[in-house]
Every structure is written in C-alpha cells, then in structure tokens.
Amino acid sequence: MIRVLLYEALAFVVYFMCLSFFEWWFHKFMFHSPKLNKRTFRQHTLIHHQEFKHKPEEYEWRAPREKKNIAMDWWALPLFVATLSPAFLLMQFVTKLPTFWGGLAAIVVYYGIYEFLHYLMHVPGKFGVEKTPFFQFVKEHHRVHHKYMLRNLNVFFPLADLVMGTYRTATTPARLDLQAQAKREKTQAAAAILAQAAAEELQQSKNETPVTPTAAPARSAKAG
Ligand SMILES: [Zn+2]
Numbered sequence: 001m002i003r004v005l006l007y008e009a010l011a012f013v014v015y016f017m018c019l020s021f022f023e024w025w026f027h028k029f030m031f032h033s034p035k036l037n038k039r040t041f042r043q044h045t046l047i048h049h050q051e052f053k054h055k056p057e058e059y060e061w062r063a064p065r066e067k068k069n070i071a072m073d074w075w076a077l078p079l080f081v082a083t084l085s086p087a088f089l090l091m092q093f094v095t096k097l098p099t100f101w102g103g104l105a106a107i108v109v110y111y112g113i114y115e116f117l118h119y120l121m122h123v124p125g126k127f128g129v130e131k132t133p134f135f136q137f138v139k140e141h142h143r144v145h146h147k148y149m150l151r152n153l154n155v156f157f158p159l160a161d162l163v164m165g166t167y168r169t170a171t172t173p174a175r176l177d178l179q180a181q182a183k184r185e186k187t188q189a190a191a192a193i194l195a196q197a198a199a200e201e202l203q204q205s206k207n208e209t210p211v212t213p214t215a216a217p218a219r220s221a222k223a224g
C-alpha cells in the first residue's frame, strides 16, 4: 500500500511538471493562435486580453461584466481529463507502475490553482495568499504576459517559460528580447527570404550582364 502511494505521489510531481509544458503549448497555440481553434483564440486573445491590459489600472477588473471573461468554460476541466487520461493509462500499462491516479490528481490540482490564481490576479479578493511573495511574483509575471502576449505563457508555474525561452520580466530590455525572439522563431523564415533574395539578385545580375567575349566563356564554364 505504501509503495503504491509513493508511486502515485511521484507521478503527481512528474505530471505536474509536465503540465507546465502542456499549459505553455495550449496557451500559445489554442489561446494566441486562431489556426487550431477560433473560439478559444477569440475568447482569450480578442476578449480577455482586450479587457485586461498590462497597465496596473487596466490589469484588474473595472466593470462587473469583465469578470465572466477570466475563467475557461466549465467543461474545460472534464475535457482536459478526458484528453490526458488515456496517456496516463498508457503510461501505467507500459511501466506497470501505479501512476494513473497521481496523473489525474495533478490535472485537477494544476487546473484548480490556475483558475483560482488567475481569477485573483484580475479580481483581487481578501485571501491570505494574495499577500504572499509567491502571489505577487506570479501576478507580475502574468501582467507582463498581458503586455507581451507570447511571453510568460505559464500563469503560476513558469517552468516551461524558463525551458522554452519565453520567460521575461518587465525590466528585460525589449531590444534583447526581440533579438532573441527573432533568432528563435524566425531563423528559418529569415534564411529562406535571404536565400530567395540572393537568388533573385543573381538572376537579375545575369539578365543585366551584357554578353561580352570575356563573360560568355565564364557562364558556359559554370553551366558545365
Ligand atoms: Zn489574464
């Protein structure tokens, strides 16, 4: 019995860490991109981020109607459980270790903390946790996300932000952050554009080069 509890507890910790990456992916591709799901994109990027901006006076609620645009739909948790449970079952089956309930508990706890803290960030209450340095830190972390939407994609557990290079603070120089972003996300696109520009330039210079007795042999040598 103790052995089972230990494995489930260990699974809880490991899956909790994995959920930081799941949240990162979900936030980036379901909340801030319309490609996979237009509804979640609209609710988060077009409504939540428009109603709550990064300036202190705009980061917290101002009109009661804004409060309903903070939490996810009520069926989000059942959907996450239904989506991730097969993976937990598969892991338990493959490893033959009792880890399923630890994974399930990790989703419920992670989701509960996410929704509770995210709500408190935008709608301050009278909870003791709001006075803790941890809450002040994550509230500021999320405020920076409301300014730079593709930064700080984790709400309360920025493990994936640190690993994936999307962690930033209000004092990170924008120039450095943008350079890093361009390097990470646009290297391939930039390389393709440069290659295309170089090819076009070469083609253009070929077309413009007058055929002279010295240039002609060079071209034929290249072609050969
Ligand atoms: Zn928010």
Ligand SMILES: [Zn+2]
Pocket: 027, 031, 032, 044, 049, 145, 149
């Ligand atoms: Zn967001």
